[in-house]
Amino acid sequence: MITEKISKPFKADIVIIDTGVDIKHELFGDKAFFGVNIYNRDDKIYVGTNIQDEIGHGTAITHKIITICPWASVFIIKIFQQDREVDENILLRALEFIKENIECNVINISAGLTICTRLHDLQQICKELHNDNIILISAFHSDGSLSYPASFKEVIGVEMGMDYKNDDEFDYVESDFVNIIGRSGRQKLANISSSFQYVEGSSFSTAVISGLVLNYLHERNSYTFNEIMTYLKIHAIKVYEKSQSVVDNSFGFELRKAIAFPFNKEMSNMIKFHDLLSFNVTKVLHVKYSGQVGKLVSEIIGTKVDKDFVIENIDSLDWEAQFDTVILGHTVELSKKMKKDINQEILKKCIKYGKNLYAFDPLLNYDVLIQEARSNNCNVFFPTVDKNQLPAHRFGKLCELSTPVLGIFGTSSMQGKFTLQLVLRSVFKANGYEVGQLGTEPSSLLFGFDEMYPMGYNSNLSVSRHEALQVINDKLMRIERKQVDIILVGSQSSTIPELTTNTAFYTFKQIEFLMATNPDIAILCVNVDDDYHNVLKTINAIQSLSRANVLSLVIYPVIKKITTNNLYQLTKPSKHQLDEYRIGLQEMASLPVFILGINDEMERLYEQIIHTLS
The missing domain is CATH 3.40.50.300 (P-loop containing nucleotide triphosphate hydrolases)
Structure with missing residues (x-):
């Protein structure tokens, strides 16, 4: 059955966003299907009433879901016509249509955008549906990328796996991206023209999860997203435990007035492009044996600068002066020439005088001093990339x-x-x-x-x-x-x-x-x-x-x-x-x-x- 008009709000247990459904397939018998098709014509998005499947994918997905929960009422949104290329504007309109017109518990999405120019808009509508307590379940794209909307934290993202015996077996992943890995083995499902087909892929793993979630909800008057995730975790074959969040490599403290030592190629750009800095460089320094002390920065780099400095001797620095941070350039070669550990020396000075330190070299061998600095409210940052x-x-x-x-x-x-x-x-x-x-x-x-x-x-x-x-x-x-x-x-x-x-x-x-x-x-x-x-x-x-x-x-x-x-x-x-x-x-x-x-x-x-x- 196809509705000419949708009464607002239309109530359904699940909305399936796919290629439509073969409404005359003998397998479905007297099952009533309601729905719309959303399509793009001449760069305009239209909503029509033809949900007849011309590809077969949506018919197979619908078959899988109603096999698990035959009692469920289904609303079909057809977003594919002759091929399965996802149009981000059509997908976005489909989700907006649900928000405006449908009361449902679950949305099953067999579409994955690998590139999305309207990413913010797509995530926003997913957030709104999520906040309405609608469970969005989406397949990841078969190309292995982080596709959308499956990657959104408001969506249960389903990836395909092979190491399962039964269709309803899956792994649970504690992550903001991949949430479920389900069975992707070949299975025989309905096709168009009342035929059948062998299929596999993450879309069919997604259909299984949608069916399991629907059955869970069918037994309850109320639910939360977290309760559903707990249910899935309990029934998983394997759980990938949550790991620590990715460490942000921002330096995490505010610079206002900084000194730069020792002056070198890397430091010169801070003078030439000082307008791009959010802080002021107040002094530029080097060791007295460098041959630079007393000279202008512009003289060393051979070009005029808007804000010039006379390079000063680090040994003459007043550490109690009004600066908050030392920007410490590369010191490996200088330490060898000076026959002393400059990093250690500067770290100790920062601790003694309460200064922050931004170092260019990785300070991996100074754990004790860094811990002492941080315990004294002195921030220490150095660049590194690790696990x-x-x-x-x-x-x-x-x-x-x-x-x-x-x-x-x-x-x-x-x-x-x-x-x-x-x-x-x-x-x-x-x-x-x-x-x-x-x-x-x-x-x-x-x-x-x-x-x-x-x-x-x-x-x-x-x-x-x-x-x-x-x-x-x-x-x-x-x-x-x-x-x-x-x-x-x-x-x-x-x-x-x-x-x-x-x-x-x-x-x-x-x-x-x-x-x-x-x-x-x-x-x-x-x-x-x-x-x-x-x-x-x-x-x-x-x-x-x-x-x-x-x-x-x-x-x-x-x-x-x-x-x-x-x-x-x-x-x-x-x-x-x-x-x-x-x-x-x-x-x-x-x-x-x-x-x-x-x-x-x-x-x-x-x-x-x-x-x-x-």
Whole structure:
């Protein structure tokens, strides 16, 4: 039976959102089916009355559910026509239709969106239905991703498994994402034209859970979501116990006035881009033997800055002065030269004078001092990635992002990749865009980046390759849920090995980062003396290992030469040298080439990005 008009509110035990139902199937006999079909025509959503199944999936799901609970009244919402491609607008309208018109106990959803541009709207309607005490049960997509709405915490998300003897056997997972793993073996169920078919997949595991929940509710006048979850947990074959929440790698304390020591390449960006900081840098310091004390920062970095500093001697610092945080840069090489443990020395000073510490190096060997600092209300933060940041019970599922991701990669170290990230952050924000950002420098969070995956110099990554993919993906998912307009990510050093003569040259971390971030478009930073063939190989690698198209190339206008002391000597190329290389690079790569640090060129790069993503 198909209703021409739906009386409000229409009452049903369960709503099945699927491909419809074969209402004339002999298996259903005199079973009454009510429902609507929701479809898209010329970008407009319509509600009709034809619920006849043309595919067979919904008929099989309905068969499975009423086999478990034949007494249940069923309302059908057909959202698929000739194929099973999910339209997010149709799914959203189906849930809104239920909210507006139907009183029901359970909604069975055989649809999974891997990419959803209206994620907030979809979760909001799921929250509203959940708050109305309606139990939403949804299958995960068969491609293995974190699909929606199954991934929402308001929805019982069902994944398929194979290690079960009977249809009603399942595992229970204490998680905000996957909640149930059910049997997915082949079974014979109803098909269109009064025929039958052999089927398998998470949709049919979902139908079983919907049937079990309906039977549980049938025996009760009232219920809560938590009671249903407890019921499922008690009757599960196996329970995946709740693990600790993913540790947030934000530093968790407010900076107002900070000093920076020792001054180096990583520190220079805090001076050049001080407008992106939420705090004030009050002093810049180094050791007296550095050759920098008494000099201006602008003199050291070779460029003008809005707010300049005279570099002071750390030994002369008044620790009782009005600053709250020490930003401690990399100290490994300096400690060797000074023949003392600088990290330990600074930690002790912070404890004595009540200062917070933000360190670039992983302070893994200072547990006692860190504990003492924290017991004295001194905050200590240092970048690290370990298993505490690994999301539990995802079963390898990754989130597909709908927000565009722009990746910045390079052909070597020391070529302004982080500077370019800060430039683009500044330009995007100045033009009114909400920018999400995942950085790989230890200073990333100081500039307001949302997440950090520190994988550069002296970094500590205590996760396996597969775990790294999950950690990075989880960070990107967290950023996207802030409803940003674009996500910027930036890698470290070279993308592919510059040499293959030693394992130290291999770029495993960079490849993991490239594949995990999987950007939509990429910018490649190059040196003014890079071999054209190596640039082309890097472009091909980026485009082969991700979905990105390399949009443009950005030249770092500095020549690096190694001195007899094994140190880098930086010189600026002549205009002729720069122009000649640029022309050759454009001809070889057939891509636009920009020069880092030239404002007009950075503006044109921004415009190219906007045009490409529009």
